[in-house]
Amino acid sequence: MNVLWLQSGGCGGCSMSLLCADTTDFQGHLRAAGVNLLWHPSLSLASGEDVLALLRSVIDGTTVLDALCVEGSLLRGPNGTGRFHMLAGTGLPMIHWVRELAVKARHVLAVGSCAAWGGITAGGDNPTDACGLQYEDDRPGGLLGADFRSGSGLPVINIAGCPTHPSWVIDTLMALAADAFTSDDLDPLARPRFYADQLVHHGCTRNEYYEFKASAEKPSDLGCMMEHMGCKGTQVHADCNIRPWNGEGSCTRGGYACIACTEPGFQEPGHLFHQTPKIAGIPVGLPTDMPKAWFVALASLSKSATPKRVKHNAVADHLVEKPAIRRTRLK
Amino acid sequence: MTSRLLVGPFNRVEGDLEVALEIEGDRVRSAQVNATMYRGFEQILQGKAPHDALVFVPRICGICSVSQSVAAARALADLGGITMPPNGQHATNLILATENLADHLTHFYLFFMPDFVRPVYADRPWHAEALHRFAPDSGEQVRAATAARQRWFTLLGTLGGKWPHTQSVEPGGSTRPIDAAERVRLLARLREFRAFLERHLIGDSLEAFTALASEDALWAWHAQAPLRGDLRFFLTVVQDLALQGLGPGPGRYLSFGAYAQPGGQHALARGLWRAQAQRLDEVDTHAIAEDATFAWLAQARDPLHPLHGLTRPEPDKPGAYTWNKAPRLAGEVVETGAMARQLASGHPLIRDAVGRHGGTVYTRVLARVLELARVLPMMEDWLLAIRPTEAFCVPAELPDEGHGVGLSEAARGALGHWLVVRGGRIANYQIVAPTSWNFSPRDAQGTPGALEQALVDAPVRDGEKTPVAVQHIVRSFDPCMVCTVH
Numbered sequence: 001m002n003v004l005w006l007q008s009g010g011c012g013g014c015s016m017s018l019l020c021a022d023t024t025d026f027q028g029h030l031r032a033a034g035v036n037l038l039w040h041p042s043l044s045l046a047s048g049e050d051v052l053a054l055l056r057s058v059i060d061g062t063t064v065l066d067a068l069c070v071e072g073s074l075l076r077g078p079n080g081t082g083r084f085h086m087l088a089g090t091g092l093p094m095i096h097w098v099r100e101l102a103v104k105a106r107h108v109l110a111v112g113s114c115a116a117w118g119g120i121t122a123g124g125d126n127p128t129d130a131c132g133l134q135y136e137d138d139r140p141g142g143l144l145g146a147d148f149r150s151g152s153g154l155p156v157i158n159i160a161g162c163p164t165h166p167s168w169v170i171d172t173l174m175a176l177a178a179d180a181f182t183s184d185d186l187d188p189l190a191r192p193r194f195y196a197d198q199l200v201h202h203g204c205t206r207n208e209y210y211e212f213k214a215s216a217e218k219p220s221d222l223g224c225m226m227e228h229m230g231c232k233g234t235q236v237h238a239d240c241n242i243r244p245w246n247g248e249g250s251c252t253r254g255g256y257a258c259i260a261c262t263e264p265g266f267q268e269p270g271h272l273f274h275q276t277p278k279i280a281g282i283p284v285g286l287p288t289d290m291p292k293a294w295f296v297a298l299a300s301l302s303k304s305a306t307p308k309r310v311k312h313n314a315v316a317d318h319l320v321e322k323p324a325i326r327r328t329r330l331k
Numbered sequence: 332m333t334s335r336l337l338v339g340p341f342n343r344v345e346g347d348l349e350v351a352l353e354i355e356g357d358r359v360r361s362a363q364v365n366a367t368m369y370r371g372f373e374q375i376l377q378g379k380a381p382h383d384a385l386v387f388v389p390r391i392c393g394i395c396s397v398s399q400s401v402a403a404a405r406a407l408a409d410l411g412g413i414t415m416p417p418n419g420q421h422a423t424n425l426i427l428a429t430e431n432l433a434d435h436l437t438h439f440y441l442f443f444m445p446d447f448v449r450p451v452y453a454d455r456p457w458h459a460e461a462l463h464r465f466a467p468d469s470g471e472q473v474r475a476a477t478a479a480r481q482r483w484f485t486l487l488g489t490l491g492g493k494w495p496h497t498q499s500v501e502p503g504g505s506t507r508p509i510d511a512a513e514r515v516r517l518l519a520r521l522r523e524f525r526a527f528l529e530r531h532l533i534g535d536s537l538e539a540f541t542a543l544a545s546e547d548a549l550w551a552w553h554a555q556a557p558l559r560g561d562l563r564f565f566l567t568v569v570q571d572l573a574l575q576g577l578g579p580g581p582g583r584y585l586s587f588g589a590y591a592q593p594g595g596q597h598a599l600a601r602g603l604w605r606a607q608a609q610r611l612d613e614v615d616t617h618a619i620a621e622d623a624t625f626a627w628l629a630q631a632r633d634p635l636h637p638l639h640g641l642t643r644p645e646p647d648k649p650g651a652y653t654w655n656k657a658p659r660l661a662g663e664v665v666e667t668g669a670m671a672r673q674l675a676s677g678h679p680l681i682r683d684a685v686g687r688h689g690g691t692v693y694t695r696v697l698a699r700v701l702e703l704a705r706v707l708p709m710m711e712d713w714l715l716a717i718r719p720t721e722a723f724c725v726p727a728e729l730p731d732e733g734h735g736v737g738l739s740e741a742a743r744g745a746l747g748h749w750l751v752v753r754g755g756r757i758a759n760y761q762i763v764a765p766t767s768w769n770f771s772p773r774d775a776q777g778t779p780g781a782l783e784q785a786l787v788d789a790p791v792r793d794g795e796k797t798p799v800a801v802q803h804i805v806r807s808f809d810p811c812m813v814c815t816v817h
Contacts, residue, residue: 007346007347008368009368009370010393010813011390011391011392011393011396011495011813012345012346012392012393012394012813013390013392013393013394013396013495013496014393015393016393016394016396016494016495017393017494017495019437019477019480019481020480020481020484020494021481022481023478023481024478025474025477025478026474026477026478026481027467027468027469027473027474027477028474031468037468039342040342041340041342041343041347042342042343042345042441042442043343043441043467043468044342044343044467045445045446045448045449045466045467046342047338047340047341047342047343047797047802048338048339048340048341048796048797049796049797050797051340051342052340075368075369075370078644078646081646083646084368084369084370084371084644084646085347085367085368085369086349086367087339087340087347087367088338088339088340088341088347088348088349088365088367089337089338089339089340089349090339090340094347094368120375120387120390121370121371121375123375123387124371124374124375124376124377124378124379125374125375126375127370127371127374127375127644128369128370128371130370162390162496163393163495163496218724218726219501219503219504219506219724219726219727220504220505220506220507220508220722220723220724244488245488245492245493245494246484246485246486246487246488246493246494247484247485247488247489248485248488248489249485249487249488249489249491249492249493250492250493251492251493251498252492253492253507254491254492254493254497254498254499254506254507255492255499255505255506255507255508256492256497256498256499256506257498259386259498261496267386267387272380272382272383273382273383273385273386274382317508317722317723317724318508318510318719318720
């Protein structure tokens with residue numbers, strides 16, 4: 001499977017994350033999966049003239065392009081000219097190249113939330129008119145338009161995340177190379193369901209604190225970060241706590257809130273990232289699929305039943321009270 | 332006869348880069364460096380709550396993400412008068428050093444060395460070995476280094492939740508306390524990386540290498556086993572291709588000081604090294620100003636200190652050729668990076684090598700490897716200095732009015748954030764990144780930036796459209812274009 005990787009209005013962090021894929025032989029792993037990198041900005045030998053020759057050969061049909069991976073948002077400004085990113089050596093805006101190449105590709109992948117929705121680069125008043133390949137925040141459209149379908153008939157595959165998890169990218173590429181990926185494998189926002197059908201909450205190591213609404217109050221506290229610290233893990237689609245990052249990590253395990261980086265528009269939440277917005281003391285964002293009345297009832301019940309140990313540990317940065325040791329056999 | 336060459340897209344640099352060359356005979360006569368992409372972080376940050384900067388700034392750059400976080404956290408700490416507890420300092424330094432050393436490793440194995448496998452070198456005696464070690468997709472050492480890098484970054488899975496774009500770096504310390512058992516595991520990871528460096532890169536103990544105090548000692552050490560380890564292999568190539576003199580910098584090398592210690596000192600001292608005078612000057616950050624004469628950005632009457640800096644695109648500005656401003660220190664062009672840190676902190680090997688050859692392709696790469704070998708033992712010390720039962724973070728109370736400055740050292744050099752807050756919101760946020768210095772355009776006086784100077788006189792072979800010497804020089808700076816313009 002011939003893969004071409006381009007970077008535009010982003011930070012390159014999804015590529016850097018990709019290199020952290022959990023394998024003892026990254027280059028061999030891709031090759032064994034049938035992934036042939038035609039060119040990648042961080043990994044390939046070819047520079048300058050050789051790259052331009054490759055791009056031209058894809059556009060004129062000489063080189064088959066199975067998957068076009070785009071990382072970074074697409075910069076349409078100023079005034080629709082795309083001049084905020086001119087591809088070096090070409091005198092042409094990157095959005096021109098992406099449009100030309102996308103129609104040649106069997107699959108088009110948006111790697112990261114910038115390429116999927118616009119992401120961080122579309123923050124503030126979006127000075128560069130940044131958008132995703134097929135979305136602008138949660139509105140279909142983007143650079144290629146809502147009706148775009150790649151050669152395979154699929155829409156742009158949105159491997160959203162800021163950054164993406166390396167194995168979200170590799171697993172998608174491997175499934176595509178094996179011809180084992182269909183429209184049924186995409187969620188309604190065209191994210192691969194193998195990670196987007198989970199919530200960040202699933203597998204969170206702070207689950208006991210969540211259950212008892214024993215909440216962290218300041219950075220480095222051990223408690224649940226939903227009530228005060230802005231954590232959106234109970235609403236956000238991703239498997240970060242099932243498929244950990246860099247060995248044993250995740251945002252919540254690192255001591256900070258899930259900021260919903262796989263979701264469109266996460267960059268402008270309308271509140272401070274590290275503070276939970278509340279109305280009458282109740283968080284505005286409640287756990288997905290949970291009716292508000294139930295949440296309120298359960299929260300007040302569980303708060304009244306919080307074990308002292310859990311309550312004290314929640315506001316400390318290391319265990320101040322240990323779980324009791326049962327003197328009898330566990331039942 | 333003069334001809335022109337437009338070189339790009341560059342790869343194996345972070346972000347997109349274009350270089351316009353004017354060539355006379357077989358030499359570059361002058362160069363213009365174009366950072367081709369603008370995203371507008373400084374505009375995006377306007378009006379945000381100050382603490383929200385910690386979500387945005389790491390995402391300036393996927394390779395120096397933590398460095399941006401550390402600079403922002405320091406600027407916020409300066410704004411709020413916050414001092415982090417010693418554990419927070421050690422954890423922050425460990426997080427930053429993990430990224431910096433990973434970047435040095437990535438640069439050496441994935442970005443820089445692969446250029447020696449190019450067919451243009453097929454007649455050199457070391458070419459087959461270069462292919463074996465450094466071919467980007469199949470090279471043994473490239474693959475081994477990628478695996479070592481993956482394992483190395485598991486340090487940040489524990490210390491920071493993930494990399495890049497951790498949010499664990501706070502003005503008051505680190506949100507991720509480390510307990511005693513975790514510390515044992517992290518120490519094992521440091522030793523694992525030490526083993527990789529000693530077996531593959533240095534081919535000797537780290538201490539034996541860092542003890543080399545002069546160039547003569549270095550070359551004697553090289554002669555013992557010219558192909559053992561990838562550093563010695565690089566030195567073999569340096570000798571053969573005479574890279575000692577290729578791509579000389581401006582002769583002034585800036586470091587803000589790396590790895591602030593609880594006592595206020597830096598593990599690698601700060602300063603401005605003047606190569607010709609062999610003198611270390613104090614760094615006066617008030618003398619920093621950014622000149623936008625040749626950037627597609629609005630230009631004030633005079634160059635502005637970052638605290639009063641201005642970032643407003645003017646895409647049709649006549650004469651401009653890049654999105655990057657030209658930072659100057661007291662009006663002077665300076666270079667920054669691992670070499671500057673090693674010069675400022677006084678390592679005798681780098682001071683000797685730069686004294687003889689100037690700051691060149693050779694000394695830049697050598698300084699990075701030296702830094703890998705010097706900093707890893709420091710990390711072992713910082714980890715041992717953590718007291719697991721004490722605090723890692725204090726809450727950050729930030730005032731509604733004020734300003735803050737955050738200085739740090741990214742892998743690529745001196746990084747500064749300048750922040751002004753009014754009414755509880757960011758009124759101005761200015762970032763001067765390492766590659767903003769190194770790849771700066773000309774200033775109002777017409778003085779070229781550090782890379783633009785380094786490219787002058789670079790050799791161009793017959794028929795070359797992407798001259799290989801130009802590529803060595805460009806990549807020897809380990810540029811990060813996404814940081815440069817942000």
